Amino acid sequence: MGNNKSTVTSRYLLLVGFGSFFLAIIFTLLSETFSSKLNNIFLSLFFLFFIITFNILADIVGTAVTAASHVPFNAKAAKRVEGASHGLQLVRNADKVANIANDVIGDITTTVSGALGISIVIQVLRAGLQFDQFWLNVLITALISVFIVTGKAAGKKIALSHPEEVIFMVGKLLAKLETYTGYSPFKKRRSKSKKGD
Numbered sequence: 001m002g003n004n005k006s007t008v009t010s011r012y013l014l015l016v017g018f019g020s021f022f023l024a025i026i027f028t029l030l031s032e033t034f035s036s037k038l039n040n041i042f043l044s045l046f047f048l049f050f051i052i053t054f055n056i057l058a059d060i061v062g063t064a065v066t067a068a069s070h071v072p073f074n075a076k077a078a079k080r081v082e083g084a085s086h087g088l089q090l091v092r093n094a095d096k097v098a099n100i101a102n103d104v105i106g107d108i109t110t111t112v113s114g115a116l117g118i119s120i121v122i123q124v125l126r127a128g129l130q131f132d133q134f135w136l137n138v139l140i141t142a143l144i145s146v147f148i149v150t151g152k153a154a155g156k157k158i159a160l161s162h163p164e165e166v167i168f169m170v171g172k173l174l175a176k177l178e179t180y181t182g183y184s185p186f187k188k189r190r191s192k193s194k195k196g197d
Helices: 010-037 041-067 071-078 084-092 094-126 133-161 163-181 187-196
Strands: none
Touching: 010 041, 010 094, 041 094, 041 133, 041 163, 071 084, 071 163, 084 094, 084 163, 094 133, 133 163
């Protein structure tokens, strides 16, 4: 199983609080741009699909990281397999990763999905389509809930059945990100551990 020792600190709680606030603003601004400003139903539906998919993928990562074992990552990291050291850091910080993926990203994207749903209802009515606003709102909200809940349920099955594979895939993505941009969320932690060796 994953790491049972919490790595959450008061500083982290403060950072995640501010981070959640600014992420909520960014996602809301994006949703408003795609829905209200562009006033295009198809673009709004596309962005809604993107937000829901991002929500589900984040939930898969957050679930997998709490179920993954560090053992296979230690072996791969020793062989310098790309993404193994990043995956190992994800597992070592499982509580933080799960909090950001499941709670921060999950809650924000769910809220934005609901706001987008309301915006789509307004756009449909403005287009002159004959629908009762109340029942259309109920229908859109119900469909959003179905996609999110069903997607997360299917995602959790994948995450719990193949946690190491999921985290290794994320580790490889982080490794490629570091290769191309030089940025890694674990860079400081890893450099400190090297100094101590």
